[in-house]
Amino acid sequence: MNYDQRLTPARPDLAAEHLRDTVQAQAYVPGRRMQVSASYADLRRSPSDEAATDTQALHGETLLVYEDKNGWSWCQLDRDRYVGYVESHALTDRIAKPNHRVRSRHTLVYSAPDLKSPPLDALPFNAEVHIVSATDNFAETHSGGFIFARHLAPNNRPLSDFVGLAEMFLHTPYLWGGKTDVGIDCSGLVQVTLSAVGVAAPRDTDMMETQLGRLANVGENLRGVRRGDLVFWPGHVGIMQNEHLLIHANAHSMTVASELLSAVRDRVRSNNGSDITAIRRV
Template identity: 45%
Template sequence: MSETRDPRLTPARPDLADSRLAGVVAAERYVAGEPARVMAPSAPLRRAPRPEAGLDTEAVRGDAVTVYEIRDGFAWVQIGRDGYVGYLPETALGPADPAPTHRVAALRTFVYPAPDLKRPHLAHLSLGAAFAAEAREGEYWRLAGGGYVFAGHAVPLDAREPDFAGTAERLVGTPYLWGGRTSLGLDCSGLVQLCLETAGLACPRDADQQERGLGEALPGLDGLRRGDLVFWKGHVGLMLDAERLIHANGYHMAVAVEPLSQAVERIAAKSYGAVTSTRRLTLKA
């Protein structure tokens, strides 16, 4: 009955599965799932419903999710953006409506209790987080559900930043965080996903998924240009030009820029081995 599916993207456990998978995967029962939305500034998606469980990725405010179960303070969900399945804190979720109208374009911004920069802030939102704006009050957006965000730090939800390599450059120095995908901490594929999404490109979450699903294959390391992706088994970086690579990595423990040749030599010797592929993305007009 069951077929091989990527467990990261399959809302199925032996005891519970998405009703759309009935007849495809075996489970004790099937549920349709309920729509919800992340309302916390960010939320860790873990591989098990325990605070000490490994961090697979992060959801941010505005992310749509499908909730299949809530138990013991955790919600078992699938993130709409990239299909990732795991456990979010129940307290991070709210109603699915209203849908976001704007997203944060600054590296991060604050949520205030009033349209006044002198008031103590309530929270911060990272690059890419989204919110529903109810009205403009002076220089601030009033958010559905309460709070205010400086309007100059946000853009309409459908705004695009085509130079995704430039977005990556803005994130230089961001600490490395396994599973991270906010401007407070990033891993290699989280950096790529975040930057491509600001350009309006859908992007899988993990490096192996990105290597299989993004762009067109290139013949090798010659002739690379800005925006090309370089993959290793378990790692990915983004070219700034023909010679420089930007990547979130555990060697620097940060988003860093270095000569590609230097990275290739070090990674081959100490971690992920040889480059497995290079790929080129094309933005649609």
């Protein structure tokens, strides 16, 4: 049976129980739900520090673990269904349902409700936390850390203007598979900012191009593009800031950059012979 390996928890030796009737494997397991307790966790293609990172799971995300072996957990993320390996120490089975998310580019978790107290951790944009109490200045997490309250937003109130959120990442280094201001890739930038405004997005550009929004009516001269339109090339995506400027994490500058759409189109044509494949309106 053909299936997308990125999204299917199946190997020749082991598969998810719900795939028993569709995928052949030596054994099947139901999986155990766990939560990311680290700031973020790399999801790798194989259980090795040298393996490529396909994406990252942010603090508070939940996942199903199908195997724990040699310090690695083979799992499937609940948010976008991606499958891979994360280091087991980044996970916990003591799940606390998140009720807030980080709205700033990064925030610190302090040991006390005092800006002079030693920080315990740092959380990236869109990481999720369970807050048990709050004052005007600090919110206390279920694990006893304290976050500056204005760096958080309630989960039941999505943020607005995903383009403005993407602009917050300008000059962030490009990182294949990244989803934080330490490093981010093109589809990671789109996914994490859309998620913050309540729009679920798949992880990779090919899935985004078929599943997000609708085709925009834009001519060859690129007239008619609007702020928030997603522009696709083979293996790449960017976000329109206005009718002329595109913000995108790219391997040309190795940063999140703002450029004229026409300049990016011409450069990609010249370097790769590729052209824009779609412009979609979310």
